[in-house]
Amino acid sequence: MPGRNAALYLSLGVVLVYCAVALFAPVIAPFDPFVISGPPLAPPDAAHLLGTNDLAQDIFSRLIWGTRATLILGFLGAVVSVVMGTTVGIVAGYYGGRIDEAVMRFLDVMMTIPFFPLLLVLTIFLRPGIYVTAVIMGLLGGLGSVRIIRSQVLSLAVADFVVGTKALGARDGYIMARHILPNVLPLVGVKFVTSAQHFMLVGIGLGFLGMGDPNVVDWGQMIERASKNGGIVLGLWWWLIPPGLAVTGISLALAWFAYACEERINPRFQVMRV
Amino acid sequence: MGDALLCVRGLKVGFPTVDGVVKASNAVDLTIQAGETLALLGETGSGKTVLGMAILRLLQPNTRIEGEILYRGRDLLSLPQEEMQKIRGREIAVVLQNSGTSLNPVLRVGDQIAEAITLHRGLKGAEAEAAAVELLERVRIADPARMAREYPHRFSGGMRERALIALALACSPSFLIADEPTRGLDAVTKHEILALFSEINRGRSVLFITHDIEAAATLATRVAVMYAGEIVEIGPVDAVLSSPAHPYTRGLLESLPARGMRPIPGSAPSLIAPPSGCRFFPRCSCSVGRCETEHPGLVPVGPGHCARCMLYD
Numbered sequence: 001m002p003g004r005n006a007a008l009y010l011s012l013g014v015v016l017v018y019c020a021v022a023l024f025a026p027v028i029a030p031f032d033p034f035v036i037s038g039p040p041l042a043p044p045d046a047a048h049l050l051g052t053n054d055l056a057q058d059i060f061s062r063l064i065w066g067t068r069a070t071l072i073l074g075f076l077g078a079v080v081s082v083v084m085g086t087t088v089g090i091v092a093g094y095y096g097g098r099i100d101e102a103v104m105r106f107l108d109v110m111m112t113i114p115f116f117p118l119l120l121v122l123t124i125f126l127r128p129g130i131y132v133t134a135v136i137m138g139l140l141g142g143l144g145s146v147r148i149i150r151s152q153v154l155s156l157a158v159a160d161f162v163v164g165t166k167a168l169g170a171r172d173g174y175i176m177a178r179h180i181l182p183n184v185l186p187l188v189g190v191k192f193v194t195s196a197q198h199f200m201l202v203g204i205g206l207g208f209l210g211m212g213d214p215n216v217v218d219w220g221q222m223i224e225r226a227s228k229n230g231g232i233v234l235g236l237w238w239w240l241i242p243p244g245l246a247v248t249g250i251s252l253a254l255a256w257f258a259y260a261c262e263e264r265i266n267p268r269f270q271v272m273r274v
Numbered sequence: 275m276g277d278a279l280l281c282v283r284g285l286k287v288g289f290p291t292v293d294g295v296v297k298a299s300n301a302v303d304l305t306i307q308a309g310e311t312l313a314l315l316g317e318t319g320s321g322k323t324v325l326g327m328a329i330l331r332l333l334q335p336n337t338r339i340e341g342e343i344l345y346r347g348r349d350l351l352s353l354p355q356e357e358m359q360k361i362r363g364r365e366i367a368v369v370l371q372n373s374g375t376s377l378n379p380v381l382r383v384g385d386q387i388a389e390a391i392t393l394h395r396g397l398k399g400a401e402a403e404a405a406a407v408e409l410l411e412r413v414r415i416a417d418p419a420r421m422a423r424e425y426p427h428r429f430s431g432g433m434r435e436r437a438l439i440a441l442a443l444a445c446s447p448s449f450l451i452a453d454e455p456t457r458g459l460d461a462v463t464k465h466e467i468l469a470l471f472s473e474i475n476r477g478r479s480v481l482f483i484t485h486d487i488e489a490a491a492t493l494a495t496r497v498a499v500m501y502a503g504e505i506v507e508i509g510p511v512d513a514v515l516s517s518p519a520h521p522y523t524r525g526l527l528e529s530l531p532a533r534g535m536r537p538i539p540g541s542a543p544s545l546i547a548p549p550s551g552c553r554f555f556p557r558c559s560c561s562v563g564r565c566e567t568e569h570p571g572l573v574p575v576g577p578g579h580c581a582r583c584m585l586y587d
Contacts, residue, residue, distance in 0.1 A: 160375040169363035
């Protein structure tokens with residue numbers, strides 16, 4: 001069906017545009033996002049496409065630079081989460097027994113602790129930069145992936161072709177890397193995209209609560225400034241709405257992309273095509 | 275016939291379950307000479323596959339195994355894991371039971387065969403690939419170069435069986451365990467596979483696990499009949515199939531369509547609590563009083579021909 005493919009490519013296209021913006025931020029942004037670039041609280045004009053904020057910083061430039069921080073939070077978090085989830089999930093599911101038991105009981109304990117409050121507490125104590133924040137998010141958020149991957153690997157570990165590969169004299173590490181991993185890779189891919197979306201929103205949330213890295217601009221911190229320093233009260237739409245729209249755009253695109261991928265990969269979602 | 279290549283002594287295999295230990299193999303003694311093909315006959319659940327997997331030490335880790343499995347004089351059961359990995363595939367290879375699921379669905383068939391070559395023969399990349407194509411050709415897969423690049427789902431049942439045989443032959447093992455390689459194949463394909471086996475069996479010891487008496491008769495030099503985890507009769511193929519000594523073997527032969535199609539009454543016993551004396555006595559038509567209490571041993575009934583039955587004790 002062309003509609004489904006269109007959703008896949010359109011959402012991928014949007015994600016790629018965001019990535020390009022993040023990558024070429026220094027070229028695209030007309031101003032340094034931290035310097036005073038004109039009068040404060042100025043409405044949009046030719047020089048300041050989206051006006052300025054209360055510190056007279058160019059909002060358009062901040063939005064462009066913010067893409068970078070927000071995407072780093074989302075994608076780095078997703079990489080950490082997926083790598084950790086896949087590795088631990090495969091090892092636990094493949095070996096089973098005591099290793100599996102230890103991992104699963106640890107997860108049971110960790111999963112009773114709510115993710116976002118725990119992240120907040122850790123951020124307050126550690127005051128990390130965006131990279132460390134992304135890693136912490138990835139590690140905490142990857143716990144769920146461990147479960148999902150492990151449950152897949154449990155059945156793969158006793159599959160005939162795995163026994164067959166053992167019968168050829170292959171080592172465990174080799175079997176996990178070459179036979180188990182490719183079988184869970186589609187799942188890992190979808191998990192990566194959904195995690196990226198999730199961590200981006202969490203990163204925005206942290207920024208909005210004032211836990212963002214003060215050395216970088218991210219959309220969460222932009223929304224925070226706008227809402228706390230009078231953007232809403234004064235009705236200065238160019239201050240509050242652009243970062244909100246930017247978040248919505250990438251978040252929707254990633255969610256769409258993940259669903260489209262999942263639909264292709266998971267045969268249960270496959271619509272009969274005659 | 276040459277020397278003993280593999281010697282199984284007093285092999286006991288038990289699987290602990292919530293209901294008790296399933297005794298899948300009870301004091302099995304078996305010797306396979308260099309170059310001979312031994313057919314292991316028996317119905318489903320008689321412990322044939324367990325015996326094959328025990329030789330390669332591929333049973334679940336919680337399995338209880340006792341006894342000795344001597345391969346070229348070394349006890350496989352006490353070898354360290356790394357030594358065992360060197361033996362698997364290179365010395366002893368297996369053609370697994372379910373050809374449909376024994377190939378990794380996400381890897382190309384040629385790559386899977388090449389991987390066996392890389393593991394033991396040290397060939398890499400294009401060399402290993404060429405060797406894989408050669409193997410596919412040897413098991414008579416048409417257009418082997420193209421099929422090597424295909425995924426398993428493009429292979430038919432017979433072709434998968436051939437691919438598995440190619441996989442097992444990759445490192446020219448001296449001992450091959452073939453676990454029901456003719457299962458689920460149509461008559462024509464079955465005969466092709468049997469013909470292929472009679473070719474590759476030359477100069478190689480083979481443990482041919484099957485419930486197909488015809489296949490055993492075609493390929494084997496000796497036959498061992500298994501019932502409820504025990505070998506009940508073993509001997510040269512002609513002797514066992516033309517003058518079976520054990521009532522179970524006789525029953526098996528009589529259940530063949532060509533010989534009257536009379537099934538053995540009853541069903542195979544539970545392996546958690548098998549019958550006390552002879553394991554076959556509840557179904558046996560010629561049981562005597564002591565069959566119920568005394569466990570018979572394997573006694574010679576002819577040259578190289580033994581049976582586990584009170585009739586000869």
